[in-house]
Amino acid sequence: MTPDALARTHAEAFTDQRPWTAAEFANLLSSPHVFVVGDADSFALGRVIAGEAELLTLATAPAAQGQGKGRDTLRAYHQAASTRGAQDGFLEVAETNRVAIRLYQSEGYSQTAKRTNYYRLTNGQRVAALILNRPF
Template sequence: MSVAEALARLHARAFAPTGRGWSIAEFSYLIDAPHCHLAHETHGFALARVIAGEAELLTLATDPEHRREGIATRLLTQVERRVAEAGANRQFLEVAQDNPAARALYARAGYAETGRRAGYYARPGGTPVDALVLAKDLIA
């Protein structure tokens, strides 16, 4: 199984049933891009990209059977270090307003809300949910 296939499978599990898992083609494109940075381990991964001194955390996924083991915290720390080494001074991300576990993770890691995208995340059979835009200054 390729790295892109493994990431796509894990992403689908991590975001079911509220989100759409990314495709193998999407992961292949991103992990091959020179400005993208991947931190991964067996049960999770974080993917970010750096452009013009800013980083964007594209996605962070943990296998649902291995949550609350510190995986997401380790991966977030690793990807922050990698993007800072690549020249990013600040990292942004989006998180669904209705995801208290992820919001708590990012708050513990020092991210603060800088904006909101109303109705950004579609929910199957439900009302769309706002995306909170969070940011953190990075130290190389």
């Protein structure tokens, strides 16, 4: 997937937060530690360093939501991260993103920390980021 395609899907999926730009995706993908799995409907962008995987973002286009694409993409991300040597992983998710939180918890993630007022929503509201971890 190109940075432009990633940015389009991200913008469709994240309407309550500032979506990432194609330039931001290109910058992240220039790192040898960063990888992407999925397709234009659903993708995950991650980074593996020193045996730890960070899920940078997972985005599923609204037209593809509710069909298991996000779960399939998350599982593909886990497999790709494990192949790259990850033994455990973490992610941040807005405390208001209940659908994502349920998905992550159903795939073995549990909350280990909370960053108060971390995200600024497009309406100006600030919400906490939950830090979730799981072994691979």
